[in-house]
Amino acid sequence: MQDWNLGIGEGADAVVNFVLDHFTPALDAIAAGIGFVTDGIRAALTGVPMLAAVAVIALLALWRVGWKFAVFAVAALLLIGGMGLWERMMETLSLVLAATAIAIVIGVPLGIAMARSNGVQLVARPALDLMQTMPAFVYLIPAAMFFGLGAVPGTIATVIFAMPPVVRLTNLGIRQVHHEFIEAGEAFGCTPMQLLLKVQIPNALPSIMAGINQTIMLSLSMVVIASMIGAGGLGNTVLTGIQRLDVGTGFEGGLAVVVLAVLLDRITQSFGQKRAPSGLRALFARRNGEAAAQPVKA
Template sequence: MHFDLHIGEGANAVVNYILDHFTPALNFIATVIGFVTDTIKAALTGIPMPVAVIVIVALALWRVSWKFALFSLLALLVIVDMGLWERTMETLSLVLAATVIAIVVGIPLGIAMAKSRIVTVLVRPVLDLMQTMPAFVYLIPAAMFFGLGAVPGTIATVIFAMPPVVRLTNLGIRQVNGEFIEAGLAFGCTARQLLLKVQMPNALPSIMAGINQTIMLSLSMVVIASMIGAGGLGNIVLTGIQRLDVGTGFEGGLAVTVLAVILDRITQSLGQRNTAFSFGRFFGARANRGEVPSSATPPAKT
């Protein structure tokens, strides 16, 4: 016995229905996402290359270590030497745009999952589908709904990369120590105060881990999205594949790898309570100059 559920035909019918009845809504979404993407891209590409390198290296020095800052400097100079700086900034702008949108949507959704079992039951299968569907499949409806360019690439990237921040936000809030919540309630916290002042700060490492994974997935998807005109380093890799040019493909892949390592290490450090490097220690601590910290308690008089 053979059953044909016509799943493919059903999917085509849904897409055609959306195109016929929701075109204004799709245009509005494309306008908003295009504004976010274009603004970030203009900001990044408008920064002079030496200034951008100094900012990234200083951020690596502050958040990670001087060794990683030195690595970041050398790696960025390699990208500049390959002539891929502008392409790298385009890719970074797409990653940041997709990450911002994923955070704006994903963190509230994760909070809602932590607060409501019904929301969890409804959203979890959708997240499973988003994580297991092959990445190339997202390009088809994105191109059909929004055409070619950075906007459909950003949308496909958001869909592919958003599940980690949703899941880990949900997990982080659920794993907050019950004693902290009881203490907050004992001090008269409202539900909103309990969320913002107790649960979110304690769930921050988990949330930042989700953001880190979202950034990494965004970076991988942005390269794939070059097939629908997203641009950036993905075009370099795609050109290498089309021409069977190993050198071109390797240069594009190396630039993507460098960007991924820098973003990964810096975003990982943002979830830590203490920075690995202190400019105060580097230039000389106040205590070494004989100053008493403002928080110090003076000795009691006898």
């Protein structure tokens, strides 16, 4: 039996050629905007001295997670510096932050629109399914064709690959807000915008932050793959190890990626969780509680 050829590949080629022929100025404008964001974040991160950056990350880890994780963060970052991969790690971090910021700016409003309209959800869900199930390497082809090689196409491919979780979990979080909260807000005369900003988003924040956390993790995995089109960073180290069959180089690059993933995961998770008081805050909380529990003498 002869195989059918529906010409889907030829149709995709025709669409790409049409876009290149008629929308090149728009593509250049998009590339310029994304390049401005990516280059700005990269310049800011790579311009910070290593010890200063380690101190900032350690303080952030201490504030959000605890002293044990702060010690781990310092040791892990110094390990990366000792392997000579600090600059490449900061390049990877800049790509992750740029892609995540763009994904949040696009994804959170889209998730809100999906939560408010079943029609928008009906249209958006198949697109999100396609974005999540398409192999990651496939995104590199149109990104490279439309935007060339470098950090810009890598960022664009990363945004497309990593955006679905924040869209889906924003939609889910807002839809799961209790009707009693919404009815109470309406009873107090909240406008739809006030209801969204003061009732729905605060109650949906844990779900939204979980979506942002997953977007960051997917961004990190994709920027490593995007090194194949010149995105740079730790992906170049891993790619060099693969090309040369150099186990040591590949292991160092992979270890640095794992460390960065753990740091980003634990810190971003903490923003969506209610943490019990620890350290001095716990001591003050206990003392205040004991003082409040003591009966007042006449």
